[in-house]
Amino acid sequence: MGSHSPLFYDSPLAVQSAAGVWLTSMDGVTYLDGYNNVPHVGHCHPYVVEAVHEQARQLNIHTRYLNDRVLDYAEQLLTTVDQPLARLALTNSGSEANELALRIARQHTGHTGVLVTDFSYHGNTTSLAELTTGLPVREPLGAHVRALTIPDMDHESEGEEAVLARSLALVDTAIASLQQAGHGVSALLFYPLFSTEGLPRLPKGYVTMVVDRVRSAGGLVIADEVQAGFGRVGTSMWGHQLFDMVPDFVTLGRPMGNGHPLGGVITTTNLLDEFGSNNLYFNTFAGNPVSAAAGLAVLKVMNAEQLLDNADTTGGLLRGKLTELAGRYDFISAAKGQGLFTGLEFVDPTTGAPAPAIAKQVVEGMLARKVLISRIGRNDNMLKIRPPIPFNRQHVEILTDRLADCLTHL
Numbered sequence: 001m002g003s004h005s006p007l008f009y010d011s012p013l014a015v016q017s018a019a020g021v022w023l024t025s026m027d028g029v030t031y032l033d034g035y036n037n038v039p040h041v042g043h044c045h046p047y048v049v050e051a052v053h054e055q056a057r058q059l060n061i062h063t064r065y066l067n068d069r070v071l072d073y074a075e076q077l078l079t080t081v082d083q084p085l086a087r088l089a090l091t092n093s094g095s096e097a098n099e100l101a102l103r104i105a106r107q108h109t110g111h112t113g114v115l116v117t118d119f120s121y122h123g124n125t126t127s128l129a130e131l132t133t134g135l136p137v138r139e140p141l142g143a144h145v146r147a148l149t150i151p152d153m154d155h156e157s158e159g160e161e162a163v164l165a166r167s168l169a170l171v172d173t174a175i176a177s178l179q180q181a182g183h184g185v186s187a188l189l190f191y192p193l194f195s196t197e198g199l200p201r202l203p204k205g206y207v208t209m210v211v212d213r214v215r216s217a218g219g220l221v222i223a224d225e226v227q228a229g230f231g232r233v234g235t236s237m238w239g240h241q242l243f244d245m246v247p248d249f250v251t252l253g254r255p256m257g258n259g260h261p262l263g264g265v266i267t268t269t270n271l272l273d274e275f276g277s278n279n280l281y282f283n284t285f286a287g288n289p290v291s292a293a294a295g296l297a298v299l300k301v302m303n304a305e306q307l308l309d310n311a312d313t314t315g316g317l318l319r320g321k322l323t324e325l326a327g328r329y330d331f332i333s334a335a336k337g338q339g340l341f342t343g344l345e346f347v348d349p350t351t352g353a354p355a356p357a358i359a360k361q362v363v364e365g366m367l368a369r370k371v372l373i374s375r376i377g378r379n380d381n382m383l384k385i386r387p388p389i390p391f392n393r394q395h396v397e398i399l400t401d402r403l404a405d406c407l408t409h410l
């Protein structure tokens with residue numbers, strides 16, 4: 001697989017099995033998973049495994065024959081979004097979902113310009129590489145792309161109103177620049193938690209006001225829920241529901257199939273009908289009955305185990321404990337996040353500058369203490385704690401006890 005395969009940790013971890021929020025390495029050591037959002041309802045959840053197994057025994061085929069399983073899935077998933085969102089196009093990954101949403105937006109608006117945020121990642125296709133700002137890519141930012149800086153009230157000296165005005169002025173400038181260059185605005189592609197940017201605390205109303213500006217310029221709005229979706233934010237099923245707006249597209253991936261490759265685009269009837277009438281969009285593996293069974297099982301487990309509420313209460317508990325820890329050390333500036341997506345930010349206590357080396361030391365120190373977490377933020381100085389959502393009070397205790405021990409040894 002080549003020497004550039006992106007692996008975690010100084011000494012990569014080889015895993016062989018998992019259950020719930022626990023992973024077991026090849027040498028038989030058990031780790032608490034504070035990181036992975038792909039096994040969303042828990043690693044190898046028995047109900048999901050059984051649903052996949054049952055469907056694989058019965059039928060697995062592409063989507064050019066009618067099959068109830070995929071229609072049941074579409075119907076159930078669509079009950080979780082707001083009107084006028086009413087149609088689902090399935091894909092195999094988050095990248096494919098964003099690619100399709102951008103393509104529909106481009107055709108509908110007749111424009112090519114795209115607004116993204118200035119430290120973000122939305123996938124690995126050629127057109128997404130041209131709008132990647134938060135990971136190394138060889139492709140330069142596309143001439144049709146403008147990147148917005150997302151304000152974080154935890155890092156501002158001015159008040160909320162001034163920050164909001166300044167941030168919205170940047171949006172106006174970006175839109176004007178796309179229009180002057182002849183690209184126009186086809187879409188805003190954003191990720192509701194802005195985690196790659198470092199889970200910023202936004203000024204009130206910011207997202208809604210950006211969306212209004214994009215729509216006034218004739219553009220459509222794509223909420224990338226690959227990270228924030230499926231109850232991760234705790235208070236709602238979708239990250240964009242934190243804001244007073246309904247996007248034109250909701251793009252999905254990662255948690256959707258609990259590890260089974262499954263992605264999708266939720267959009268309006270009009271947009272999908274228009275696209276379908278001009279293009280034959282066929283995606284061989286997307287929406288196959290086994291994938292649909294995995295997706296249905298995830299929704300069923302989320303309901304049966306009340307995992308959305310759990311993300312809210314456990315996330316709140318975790319952030320409370322991290323805030324306590326932050327108060328004890330002058331090199332921790334803030335506990336951040338929403339629901340079960342949490343960050344802890346490290347700075348140099350004398351200069352206040354970001355301290356990525358401390359974050360790295362803690363991630364490695366936690367591995368040594370058998371807890372898996374990672375790092376995020378534009379300076380890589382923030383712990384990324386984003387566990388499977390059955391993570392509970394007892395797991396929070398284990399994680400924060402070991403984190404406290406790790407911090408005393410820094």
Ligand SMILES: Cc1ncc(COP(=O)(O)O)c(C=O)c1O
Pocket residue numbers: 092093094095096098121122123124191224226227253254263
């Ligand atoms: C926010 C976001 N969008 C899109 C993607 C791409 O998804 P995939 O790797 O399934 O193509 C990712 C992957 O990490 C992501 O984090």
